[in-house]
Amino acid sequence: xxxxxxxxxxxxxxxxxxxxxxxxxxxxxxxxxxxxxxxxxxxxxxxxxxxxxxxxxxxxxxxxxxxxxxxxxxxxxxxxxxxxxxxxxxxxxxxxxxxxxxxxxxxxxxxxxxxxxxxxxxxxxxxxxxxxxxxxxxxxxxxxxxxxxxxxxxxxxxxxxxxxxxxxxxxxxxxxxxxxxxxxxxxxxxxxxxxxxxxxxxxxxxxxxxxxxxxxxxxxxxxxxxxxxxxxxxxxxxxxxxxxxxxxxxxxxxxxxxxxxxxxxxxxxxxxxxxxxxxxxxxxxxxxxxxxxxxxxxxxxxxxxxxxxxxxxxxxxxxxxxxxxxxxxxxxxxxxxxxxxxxxxxxxxxxxxxxxxxxxxxxxxxxxxxxxxxxxxxxxxxxxxxxxxxxxxxxxxxxxxxxxxxxxxxxxxxxxxxxxxxxxxxxxxxxxxxxxxxxxxxxxxx
Amino acid sequence: xxxxxxxxxxxxxxxxxxxxxxxxxxxxxxxxxxxxxxxxxxxxxxxxxxxxxxxxxxxxxxxxxxxxxxxxxxxxxxxxxxxxxxxxxxxxxxxxxxxxxxxxxxxxxxxxxxxxxxxxxxxxxxxxxxxxxxxxxxxxxxxxxxxxxxxxxxx
Numbered sequence: 001x002x003x004x005x006x007x008x009x010x011x012x013x014x015x016x017x018x019x020x021x022x023x024x025x026x027x028x029x030x031x032x033x034x035x036x037x038x039x040x041x042x043x044x045x046x047x048x049x050x051x052x053x054x055x056x057x058x059x060x061x062x063x064x065x066x067x068x069x070x071x072x073x074x075x076x077x078x079x080x081x082x083x084x085x086x087x088x089x090x091x092x093x094x095x096x097x098x099x100x101x102x103x104x105x106x107x108x109x110x111x112x113x114x115x116x117x118x119x120x121x122x123x124x125x126x127x128x129x130x131x132x133x134x135x136x137x138x139x140x141x142x143x144x145x146x147x148x149x150x151x152x153x154x155x156x157x158x159x160x161x162x163x164x165x166x167x168x169x170x171x172x173x174x175x176x177x178x179x180x181x182x183x184x185x186x187x188x189x190x191x192x193x194x195x196x197x198x199x200x201x202x203x204x205x206x207x208x209x210x211x212x213x214x215x216x217x218x219x220x221x222x223x224x225x226x227x228x229x230x231x232x233x234x235x236x237x238x239x240x241x242x243x244x245x246x247x248x249x250x251x252x253x254x255x256x257x258x259x260x261x262x263x264x265x266x267x268x269x270x271x272x273x274x275x276x277x278x279x280x281x282x283x284x285x286x287x288x289x290x291x292x293x294x295x296x297x298x299x300x301x302x303x304x305x306x307x308x309x310x311x312x313x314x315x316x317x318x319x320x321x322x323x324x325x326x327x328x329x330x331x332x333x334x335x336x337x338x339x340x341x342x343x344x345x346x347x348x349x350x351x352x353x354x355x356x357x358x359x360x361x362x363x364x365x366x367x368x369x370x371x372x373x374x375x376x377x378x379x380x381x382x383x384x385x386x387x388x389x390x391x392x393x394x395x396x397x398x399x400x401x402x403x404x405x406x407x408x409x410x411x412x413x414x415x416x417x418x419x420x421x422x423x424x425x426x427x428x429x430x431x432x433x434x435x436x437x438x439x440x441x442x443x444x445x446x
Numbered sequence: 447x448x449x450x451x452x453x454x455x456x457x458x459x460x461x462x463x464x465x466x467x468x469x470x471x472x473x474x475x476x477x478x479x480x481x482x483x484x485x486x487x488x489x490x491x492x493x494x495x496x497x498x499x500x501x502x503x504x505x506x507x508x509x510x511x512x513x514x515x516x517x518x519x520x521x522x523x524x525x526x527x528x529x530x531x532x533x534x535x536x537x538x539x540x541x542x543x544x545x546x547x548x549x550x551x552x553x554x555x556x557x558x559x560x561x562x563x564x565x566x567x568x569x570x571x572x573x574x575x576x577x578x579x580x581x582x583x584x585x586x587x588x589x590x591x592x593x594x595x596x597x598x599x600x601x
Contacts, residue, residue, distance in 0.1 A: 008474075015467045019460060026456035067471050074467065182514055182543060182594055304457040337461060344464040351468065354475050366516055366542055 005066040005429070006058045012070035013054060016077055017047035023081030023305060030306025046077065053102050057422070060109050064426035065359055071352045072418050075403035076411070078345065082332055083406045085306055086325045090406050097408040101415035108419035115423050119367055122175040129168025130211065132161035137218060162224040163400070163413035166378050167420075169228060173208070173235050174370035181239035181366075205249065208232045213256045220266050223385045223397030227378060229253050234377035235370055238360075274395035290321045291331040291390050295342070302338030325406035327398055330390045345404070346387065353380040356421055362428040372424045375417050507560050507601045509553060515541030515595030522600075528554030531592060532565075545569045545593025553584070553599075560584045560599070569593060 021043030028039055050073050057064060076098055084091035112118070118125065135141060135152045152161050177184075212229040215221050233249045236242075260267045269284065277285035277292075294308065310332070312318040324332050334342040356376025363369045382399055389396035400410035507525040511517035523529055523539055530537040534548035541550075547567040554561060563581035564571040571578045572591035586601040 012467070012471070015463050019463050019467070022456050022460045022463065026453060026460065029450065029453045029456060067474070071471070074464075178542070179544070182516065301461065302457060304453045305460075307453070337457065340461050341464070344461065344468060347468045347472075348464075351471050351475065358475070358478060 005064070006054070006062060008066040009057065009070060010051075010054055012067060013047065013050045013073060016070055016074045017043050017050065019074065020046045020077035020081060023077065024084065026305030027081060027085045030304070046080070049099060049102065053105070056106055056109075060113075061422055061426035063429040064422040065355050065429070068352065068355050068418055068422060068425070071348055071355070072403055072415065074348055075345075075352075078333065079329070079401075079404035079406070079411075081305070082329055082336075082404065083325050085336075086310060086332070086406075090325055093408070094406055094411070097411045100408070101412040104412050105415040105419045108416050109423060112420070112423060115371070115420065116367065118171050118371075119175040119178075122172045125168045126172035129165040129172065132165035132168065133211075133215065133219065133224075135161045160400075160407065160409040162219075162221060163409040166224070166228065166231075166382075167375075167413060167417060170231060170235075170374035170378055171371065173232055174367055174374050177235055177239040178366040178370050184245075185240050185242065205236070205245075209249070209252050209256070212253070213260070216257065216260055216267060217264055221397070222267065222270060222395060223382075223389070223399035226394075226397070227381050227385055227399060230381045231374055231378040234381075235374045238373045239370055270395045270397070274392065277392075287322045287328070288390075288392060288396050290319075291328055291396075292392060294321050294328075294331045295334040295391070298335040298338045298341075300338050300340060302334070302336045302341055305336055308332055308335035326400060327386065327396070327405070328390060329401055329405050330387050333404075346383075349380065349383040349387075349402075352376075356380075359421055359425040359428060362432060363424050364428060364431055368424045368428065372421055375421055379414070379417060507555075507599070509539070509590070509597045510600055512589070512596040512598050514593070515543050515546075517541060517595070525553055525555065525560055528552060530565075531597075532567075541592065541595045543593035543595045546595065550592050551578075551590070553590075560601070562588075562590055562599075567592070 021039050024039035024042050050069075053069065057069065080091060080094055080098070083094045141152050141154050151158055208229065212225045212232075215225040215228070219225075229249070233246045236249065237246045257267075261271050262268065272279070273284050273288060277288045279285060281289055297303065297308070308321075310319065310321045310324045312320060321328050321331060321335075330342065330345070333345060337344075353376055356372060356379065360369050360372035360376065363372055379402055382402055385394065385397060386399050386401045386405075388394040400407050402414045403411060509523045509525060509529060509531075511519055511521040511523075513519055517539075529539055530549055530552045531539045531541060531546075532548050532550040533541060533543065533546040537549055545568075547565070547569070549565050550567040551562060551564050551571045554563070561581045561583055562571070562573060562578065564578045569592075572589075573582055573584075574589055575591070584599045584601075586599065588599040590597045590599065
């Protein structure tokens with residue numbers, strides 16, 4: 001079992017490296033009209049980095065889930081190819097962030113082996129997470145991008161705090177709900193046929209709701225607002241098993257969002273662009289229309305690597321697909337790899353989610369279960385928010401496509417997220433296989 | 447430059463490998479599902495029943511979780527050798543209950559009888575709704591309440 005899981009991980013990394021190599025070869029074939037061995041070199045580098053991480057996992061977490069890391073590596077590989085295809089310099093940054101992300105990944109595994117310590121510092125973590133969310137609004141260090149306050153710049157270091165605060169808030173919520181879920185369930189009463197949580201424990205729910213509404217209006221970060229609140233509802237549902245709480249939360253969110261959509265111009269504008277992009281096709285609706293056209297242009301199997309048009313041919317300053325390397329990278333992937341490529345990518349996210357929930361099922365204590373659920377939920381919802389935005393299912397908002405979009409904060413934070421999931425997984429599966437461990441899980445040994 | 451064969455081959459090769467990869471992992475996930483779907487439901491509950499493989503299953507008394515404590519309702523704990531109940535990690539039946547003490551109560555055999563004893567817990571133990579002082583004998587159907595957690599004794 002022990003080596004079995006890691007052997008499967010190693011085996012799964014091989015096709016990932018092959019995909020990266022093929023992707024780079026495809027971009028080179030278009031760009032330089034000749035195939036050098038550069039793509040093989042990049043593929044070998046990538047494989048070597050993954051291999052080093054794999055060996056580290058073999059030593060530190062021999063029982064952890066075998067597919068989570070290869071899936072994350074696959075997403076990174078697709079991201080690297082696509083970012084390289086847009087701009088070589090950005091791709092070099094991205095590759096550096098990938099390595100830094102893996103270093104933090106290893107450090108997390110090294111120092112948080114007993115991740116229960118997180119529970120002890122939960123209020124500190126929660127305050128830290130909220131401060132991170134507020135930071136972009138602070139004068140001096142905050143940065144405004146596209147009317148939203150997303151970035152922080154301290155000296156030479158710029159980052160997106162929302163990516164890190166999502167980890168902090170999930171850790172806090174998992175710990176808080178682990179302790180209070182009983183009270184939430186037992187104290188619940190039925191009012192007019194709806195099961196309501198006890199009033200005095202309603203507070204935290206209101207706080208999270210308030211925080212996400214605050215983000216909507218003052219940080220103007222619609223995507224993160226939706227992401228946090230949906231992850232919170234997922235956790236609340238898993239912790240209490242009461243679907244009515246989820247419905248109440250959704251009604252509260254929809255009412256709040258509707259209220260602000262009608263009163264706050266920024267939010268209202270986003271909704272208008274989403275519903276009627278052709279009202280102003282050359283200004284506000286330009287980006288989402290570019291995305292839709294670009295995806296339609298891809299057809300079933302795509303135009304091939306390097307064949308998508310990001311700028312008007314002949315005039316590089318005129319972009320057809322604004323923010324192609326961040327928000328719109330999914331549209332670019334669909335353009336170059338077609339509906340099949342896009343579906344494949346969504347399937348990879350789905351598999352990560354499935355592995356995450358599997359880890360939550362196997363985990364033996366409440367905190368581990370809720371932590372794994374929350375981290376998985378926030379990851380999945382983030383992917384949904386941006387892919388949904390780009391495909392015009394929901395209003396387009398600026399969150400990154402995890403591991404794929406260009407951006408250091410996103411890659412680093414998501415590798416820490418995967419590290420936490422692997423830590424939970426390693427313990428759960430070790431308990432399952434050890435003699436005298438929990439009987440019901442001995443089946444994991446086969 | 448339009449669609450040279452290498453580029454097209456690489457694109458389809460990429461898609462093929464991507465989908466094969468997804469397929470293999472999905473298949474393994476499906477196998478996992480079949481494995482986890484079959485056995486005891488407590489595999490997915492918040493707390494699993496501690497297994498005592500060394501003790502034979504010739505048990506004639508159980509504690510059955512009724513509600514609360516983060517236990518699956520209906521979870522059964524055999525009473526051979528006795529059980530300690532509490533919130534800490536060292537007890538036999540760990541419950542998640544704000545009102546439970548680390549070592550809250552124990553149930554143990556004496557002769558062919560079973561007794562419940564409150565281990566000087568902060569918030570006390572209720573036996574059939576009445577406060578328990580020291581120890582008391584259990585008969586079939588008795589309920590033991592610790593905070594919001596309720597067990598039924600079955601013989």
